[in-house]
Amino acid sequence: MSNDLVLENEILNLIKSAFNAEGNVIKSRRVEVFVKKDQVSSVLLFAKEQRGYIHLSHSTCIDWIEEGEFELIYSILSPKDKIMLYVKTRIDRDNPVMENLDGIWHQLNTYEREMREMYGIEFPGLIGDKEFCLEDWDEIPPMRRDFDTVEFARKTFYQRPGREDAKDVRKTLTEQSGEKIPDFATKYSRE
Amino acid sequence: MREKETTLYIGPQHPGITGNMMVKLKVTGDTIISSSTHVGYLHRAFEKLIEQRNWLQSFTILCRFCVPEPDPMELTYARAVEELEGREVPERAKYIRVMVMELARLQSFMLWYAGQSGSAGLYTLGQWSVGDRNYVLDLFEMLTGGRVYHMYIWPGGVRRDLPEGFKEKTLKTMDYLEKRLDQYNQMLFDNTIFQKRAQGVGVIPKDKAIEWGVVGAPLRGCGIKSDVRIDEPYEVYDKLDFIVPTAEGGDIWARALVRKEEIRQSISIIRQVLDKMPEGEYYNRVPNPMKWTIPAGQVYTRTESVRGEIGFYVASDGSDKPRRVHVKGAAYTHGVTVLDKVLKGQNIADVSFILNSLGVCPPEIER
Known part of the structure; x- marks a missing residue:
């Protein structure tokens, strides 16, 4: 492990100078660069083809609702240098469109399909079933910060009769309907 | 003679699947031509x-x-x-x-x-x-x-x-x-x-x-x-x-x-x-x-x-x-894109065998 972060600074400076990007060495083996959304494919291809960052570790999205932006993160790894490079970009939350990059790593297809479904981000040209996890979903994309899970649960699910409180269901039903509920536990007891 | 192409669904309820997910296979005879993983049965x-x-x-x-x-x-x-x-x-x-x-x-x-x-x-x-x-x-x-x-x-x-x-x-x-x-x-x-x-x-x-x-x-x-x-x-x-x-x-x-x-x-x-x-x-x-x-x-x-x-x-x-x-x-790639590639050309009987060896855990895919 390099203590002086030579390799980390080398990849950072290369990307900074080639793409006029911002970035930091976070710590040993962790480098982040911030690029414009139309530069992401160039940076990923540069890192993959020329610097040996051939492993896509993962890709994810963070909803910065207060700033009206989604942050997309592509984490790629160089197996030789053991350095993980985060390529980060921000896109408009009201018009969330991002370039489809599954031609660079096929496994990005799954991540993009998931982001399309969970955050409502469009990736023009993305091939794959529209539904990845969710079926027949007509609410706002559920991983967005403004999706209210409690409200959704209240609207979608309902209490079965007799379960409105924490009391014994048989007792509540008896009180409500006046009908005596058989005590099956006693009736079928072996004792 | 060209064999007829058939679509087979393995899972989500199947003893050979390593959890609740479905693998959709296109097969001729016993040979898999292509496969795709379908999840969504376990999303929590x-x-x-x-x-x-x-x-x-x-x-x-x-x-x-x-x-x-x-x-x-x-x-x-x-x-x-x-x-x-x-x-x-x-x-x-x-x-x-x-x-x-x-x-x-x-x-x-x-x-x-x-x-x-x-x-x-x-x-x-x-x-x-x-x-x-x-x-x-x-x-x-x-x-x-x-x-x-x-x-x-x-x-x-x-x-x-x-x-x-x-x-x-x-x-x-x-x-x-x-x-x-x-x-x-x-x-x-x-x-x-x-x-x-x-x-x-x-x-x-x-x-x-x-x-x-x-x-x-x-x-x-x-x-x-x-x-x-x-x-x-x-x-x-x-x-x-x-x-x-x-x-x-x-x-x-x-x-x-x-x-x-x-x-x-x-x-x-x-x-x-x-x-x-x-x-x-x-x-x-x-x-x-x-x-x-x-x-x-x-x-x-x-x-x-x-x-x-x-x-x-x-x-x-x-x-x-x-x-x-x-x-x-690991399952996020192993169970979807890697599986699709690996299953191509394999026998139907080997699907669950391969799934187990790749360590596919469906809840990790859906989360």
């Missing part, structure tokens, strides 16, 4: 739920991402929180954590023995290994109070110290399991059926493995030495003596050979940890969890599980709840 919105809980409350969710491997999830998340906050972990806690991780690997290997042999039609070994797994679960029960889900590793260390008699019981269990492994391996690796079924089946090409996103034993089964415990040592792995086994071939057989040796390494690590564990504090107590805020920032921590790398990308906005927690499990 874990990542969303974590965003709505404080930094400690998430632990009841974390361990439930993947039933066979609850502990790597706890450790990976705890390390992410510690890194964001800059919280130190006592040395003794680091040793205990490594011991828990290796015990967790051990019990997961036992399940792998059952799944891998069972999907080849060899049921006796599965009965043995799942039975013996209970001895490891006994240790977990003694240590944490829980058999499968533990919620034992927390930010700042672990929740309890080792109970009295735990070390002796663990060493005794390791001795027993080590002897049993010889019988397991004779039963599995000397079996002609297993050899014929595993060799040359489910091949991942060595030159494509890293680019495809393959991690863990499947990558080592391609002859590539890669293990987070070595590549990016965490806790006290850099103070322990163990090897990372590899095998050539990239097929099910190679992956099985890698795991066969890894189990012995886990036992060796547990013995070393118990021998070297220092006395002292085991928990750097966190403040009142209901008022505990974590400085803004983003980190990615990763841990080696039996199925490969498990990583947590955690973002904090400085509040008492995580802003975003993204869970990256």
Whole structure:
């Protein structure tokens, strides 16, 4: 492990100078660069083809609702240098469109399909079933910060009769309907 | 004569599928032309739920991402929180954590023995290994109070110290399991059926493995030495003596050979940890969890599980709840894009055999 972060600074400076990007060495083996959304494919291809960052570790999205932006993160790894490079970009939350990059790593297809479904981000040209996890979903994309899970649960699910409180269901039903509920536990007891 | 192309659906309820997911196959005769993975039967919105809980409350969710491997999830998340906050972990806690991780690997290997042999039609070994797994679960029960889900590793260390008699019981269990492994391996690796079924089946090409996103034993089964415990040592792995086994071939057989040796390494690590564990504090107590805020920032921590790398990308906005927690499990690539490529040209009967060897855990895909 390099203590002086030579390799980390080398990849950072290369990307900074080639793409006029911002970035930091976070710590040993962790480098982040911030690029414009139309530069992401160039940076990923540069890192993959020329610097040996051939492993896509993962890709994810963070909803910065207060700033009206989604942050997309592509984490790629160089197996030789053991350095993980985060390529980060921000896109408009009201018009969330991002370039489809599954031609660079096929496994990005799954991540993009998931982001399309969970955050409502469009990736023009993305091939794959529209539904990845969710079926027949007509609410706002559920991983967005403004999706209210409690409200959704209240609207979608309902209490079965007799379960409105924490009391014994048989007792509540008896009180409500006046009908005596058989005590099956006693009736079928072996004792 | 051209055979008719048929579509087959395996799962979501099928004994050969390693959880609730469906593999849609296009076949001619018994040969798979193409496949695609369909998930959505198990989505519990874990990542969303974590965003709505404080930094400690998430632990009841974390361990439930993947039933066979609850502990790597706890450790990976705890390390992410510690890194964001800059919280130190006592040395003794680091040793205990490594011991828990290796015990967790051990019990997961036992399940792998059952799944891998069972999907080849060899049921006796599965009965043995799942039975013996209970001895490891006994240790977990003694240590944490829980058999499968533990919620034992927390930010700042672990929740309890080792109970009295735990070390002796663990060493005794390791001795027993080590002897049993010889019988397991004779039963599995000397079996002609297993050899014929595993060799040359489910091949991942060595030159494509890293680019495809393959991690863990499947990558080592391609002859590539890669293990987070070595590549990016965490806790006290850099103070322990163990090897990372590899095998050539990239097929099910190679992956099985890698795991066969890894189990012995886990036992060796547990013995070393118990021998070297220092006395002292085991928990750097966190403040009142209901008022505990974590400085803004983003980190990615990763841990080696039996199925490969498990990583947590955690973002904090400085509040008492995580802003975003993204869970990256090995199955996310192994169970979807890698599986699609590997299944092409294989026999229908080998689907569950291949799924088991790739360590596909569907809840990790949906989260």
